Amino acid sequence: MTLKVLASQLGVHPSTVSRVLHAGPRGARGAASSETAQRIRDMARQLGYTPDPQASSLRTRRTHLLGVIVPRLSDLVLALMYEGIEEAAALSGHSTFVMNSHDDEREQRRKTEVMLARRVDGLIFGDAHLDGRLLPELAGRGVPFVLMNRRVPGFPSATCDDVRGGELVADHLWAAGHRDVAVIAGEPFASTAVDRTSGFTARWRELGGHIPADGVVWSGFDTAGGREAAEKILQTNATRPTALFAVNDFAAIGAMGTLRSHGLGVGQDMAVVGFNDTSLAAELPIPLSSVRSPLQEIGRTAVHMLREVLDGQDVESVRLEPTLFVRESSA
Amino acid sequence: MTLKVLASQLGVHPSTVSRVLHAGPRGARGAASSETAQRIRDMARQLGYTPDPQASSLRTRRTHLLGVIVPRLSDLVLALMYEGIEEAAALSGHSTFVMNSHDDEREQRRKTEVMLARRVDGLIFGDAHLDGRLLPELAGRGVPFVLMNRRVPGFPSATCDDVRGGELVADHLWAAGHRDVAVIAGEPFASTAVDRTSGFTARWRELGGHIPADGVVWSGFDTAGGREAAEKILQTNATRPTALFAVNDFAAIGAMGTLRSHGLGVGQDMAVVGFNDTSLAAELPIPLSSVRSPLQEIGRTAVHMLREVLDGQDVESVRLEPTLFVRESSA
DNA sequence: GCACGATGCCCAAACGATTGGGCAGTTCGA
């Protein structure tokens, strides 16, 4: 079914059909009489005509394709954000490509080029590195993009207010009477890690607390990272902390494993708080306190921001509010 | 950068450029002299020419786009399969759309139509329902597709050998001395659930065991489903089983929660075995025995099969071998 | 010296949609 055969069915010119089908129901202004318009719409529906996006974007220079690059979709956090993206993109008639970069700069580049070769209208990066060279370069080339989940100063991003999240945890642990704490800080190239950690430590000091130099341990975001970091904390800290803040639920779960194997009771000998409140947190044998960030909402927001960028508006970064859920692991 | 400007740069006709750039390095047979060919390739690289996929697929009627529909990408199992898909698709120059259908037939339809409107070359369904009407319909319309993860008789699929997986669990639990068992069976519309369950029960009976009617409980695939199912099993079974087989790790985790809240020790008062061996299984406080299925491999296989279908070959369904990992929850 | 097959290119017509610019015919105001 093409415009041409549809038009010839109706005894009308393709251009007329095109105009009618684009005018929205409010009126094909000057393109056709309202009865012709109705005939066209009816026939289009009846024959199941859908415009060929390849053909139309060849002419219009817009593909309605958005590229999404994330570290890995098997990370629940990113998968949920992507659900938000898919939803919002569909609402505005866009389709999305997702690719995994595994947080590797070469892959980021490669996948970006693949996306650009596909002529995406714009990109959403969920894997921005604070020290990366890719983004400034793309901005220089005039490629439209926004960041999601992680921010980088100078570029528009949709994130959780991670600093605030860290503060919430500090307030909670302080109020619960803890005075010796340690942080499993995540990867230093990710703003999520840096902001959550700095939000926590800054507030902790504000409250009058002290955090020793080896009380902040950088690590992977996964269970293995959490395990190793917790091990390190137990080994190196002069006074054993009574509470752990892991900037990621999976790292928290890994840490809980380490505690267990050292014979320490989670929530009793040591409080643990995670971040993101993934669906697992509440389901653990000892339910994990965690900061919930509005993951789908972040994804949706990223899409809206990117649409604004594509419309030529300039956009402000958005930080969405997190909420702390206190559970047995720190109660 | 278009073919035309590239050609005029070189003082040569666009068609010549096109032919050279498609001929592969082995020789532009009759299209140009080998030195012209080299000049063309050099200039193309230098100017960073990439062909416009919209334009080319307009002409060739092939988009090199594959559509992937899954219940939800936030399900780790599907996310990992998708990683395999992405990898394999990239290797053959295809790009992939993913969409979530939430296991809802209306959504499946809607997303399928969106994909077809985008003119994908073929589809991979990760959300097939045994009793669905969509697939036969699509087959009738001549839409090329393959199934992944779940199978439906009559259509080509790449799955784990779920029956075999169920048998492995039956063998293990029987050998460990269990005689009263129950199954948290998952959703009856999914072949994964049905096959794992039937593999288990058939082998169990083969071994001389007996499973009462209320020993098989259908449920959701998530923790909530597992929790409810376990609750039901504890309530209704005349003799309390000593082992539980959940066809999904998340359901198993939910079940473990229920056992705990009933004061039952996992692995001591009751053995639990899950399925898929998601990365969490080994990390739980009481590590979960689970059947590992080769998730990425399933994704890759689905892509290969779809490519064969697109090439007009007819393909056989593939069942990949699972492996049981025994851990503390059933040792 | 001529037919013939390579070789090395160019021409032009698609593919399906969009869009600026027409051009008749009608309506309306003066």
Place this chain on the structure above:
DNA sequence: TCGAACTGCCCAATCGTTTGGGCATCGTGC
């Protein structure tokens, strides 16, 4: 009654590639 403005539509170019079909030129065999 005439010009202007509007209505309702058609024409044709265009987006960037691909591809069947040329058409010279050159070398070769006889």
